[in-house]
Amino acid sequence: MDNVARSKGVLQLSAITAPLVDPVVDAFLGGPAPLQERVDAAVAELRRRRTAAARQRGAFTSLADRIDGWIRSDAPEHLDDPAFPEATKVQLVEALHRFNQAIGANDRFLRVLAPLVDEVVTRHGRPPRLLELASGSGEFALQLAEEARRRDLRVRISGSDIVPAQVERARRAAASRALDVDFRVVDATTMDGVDRGAFDIVFIAQSMHHFSPGLLARVLSAAHRVAAHAVVGVDGRRGLDKLLLVPGPAWLVPWTPHFHDAFLTARKFYSAAELEVIGRLAAPNAIVEVGSQGWVYSTLILRS
Ligand SMILES: C[S@@+](CC[C@H](N)C(=O)[O-])C[C@H]1O[C@@H](n2cnc3c(N)ncnc32)[C@H](O)[C@@H]1O
Incomplete structure (x- = not known):
């Protein structure tokens, strides 16, 4: 069906x-x-x-x-509820990290980012500076740093999130693995305190659906100001099948906060056309590309 x-x-x-x-x-x-x-x-x-x-x-x-x-739903996820306990938010993003591992999500994100990282090296001849917004557990930024260390690549990686407890969790993980990733608290809708052109690539994964269309436009516009080369967004591809896939094993425990957020997530994904409208209005002077990574992910790239 x-x-x-x-x-x-x-x-x-x-x-x-x-x-x-x-x-x-x-x-x-x-x-x-x-x-x-x-x-x-x-x-x-x-x-x-x-x-x-x-x-x-x-x-x-x-x-x-x-x-x-x-x-479609506009209801907020627990992750977006300022009154929801931060400790449980950390558990939610850790569960998301395990889900990401199970479906090989981080490898897919790497495949989307790799050509842009290469472009920065070729065009600007410097170690690319990457900022991840809404980095949750921080595990993608950390995997990126591990990959760079394995391949002896020079990349400067920063992660960020609006929830201080998540940023703290990511910092501890970076320290325990001796990875040089700087995590900070940043509200993606304003990016206050981050200078124009301070990074080459600003990346946001599995989080665009957390924002209403107008707020997402503000995120992309702020990211476009900060990113000298490109803004890259990856999020679930809208489709009925995602209602089954995204909650995954949480379907067995539908009363939990995990199910609540995962089911809402699948209901909130943007279609490709919506992402294109939002991206083009947010950054009218950028080159906007909307695409996909397999049947699971949509991609949105704004080139400066
Ligand atoms: C579904 S999680 C994605 C986490 C991570 N990117 C991943 O793929 O595992 C969404 C993240 O968006 C963060 N978030 C929500 N609103 C935000 C905002 N205004 N600024 C920065 N981060 C925000 C939440 O705290 C949460 O960590």
């Missing part, structure tokens, strides 16, 4: 949504309203136009559009 919906429904939805991207971007580029408001309105308009196009296409496509609308 999921496969049928994915191949016939979601794929048809992406086919009818792609031609809507340019007109929506044109309608919302510039103007007096702040970026956050404009992008929220642009994504709402994209969804409205998609629903109208799906209705014209026929009953099946219209049903696929409705199902996609029903599963």
Whole structure:
């Protein structure tokens, strides 16, 4: 059933949504309203136009559009709730790290980043400076540092998150493995305290869905200011199949905070067209590329 919906429904939805991207971007580029408001309105308009196009296409496509609308949620995850205990947030990102290990996620992220790292070396002839936003457990930045040490590559790696207990956990892990990764508290929506062009690549994994469209535009705009070469986002590809995949074993314990966040996560992933609209409005002078890493991940790259 999921496969049928994915191949016939979601794929048809992406086919009818792609031609809507340019007109929506044109309608919302510039103007007096702040970026956050404009992008929220642009994504709402994209969804409205998609629903109208799906209705014209026929009953099946219209049903696929409705199902996609029903599963969408704006409810906050525990990870985004300031009142939720930080110690449990650390447990949640550690569980996510184990999930990442099980599905080889970090290797996939490396494959997305590697060509951009090579570009920095070729173009600028210096050790690339990387900043990971919303780094959670910090394990991706640490794996990157281990990989660089193994290959004797010179890379400067920093990780960051808004939750101090997670940053502390990542710092301890770096110290215990003698890895030179600097972790700091950074709010990705403002990136206060991080200078323009301070990094070559700013990377954000599995976190774009944590932000409303307008807030994500603010994250990307701030990251674009800080990244001299590129901003790279990787997040789950939107699809009904992710409702099964992302909670994984947590389906056996659906009353836990792990299930709560994982199920919401799958409901919140952005479609490729939405990511393109958000990226192009956030950084109008960047070259925006939307793609995928296998059937699990969507990628969004803004080149400076
Ligand atoms: C799903 S986790 C992803 C963690 C890690 N990137 C990974 O893939 O394992 C989302 C992360 O986003 C962080 N986050 C949420 N809002 C943030 C913000 N405004 N600034 C920085 N990090 C934020 C959360 O604390 C959490 O660590």
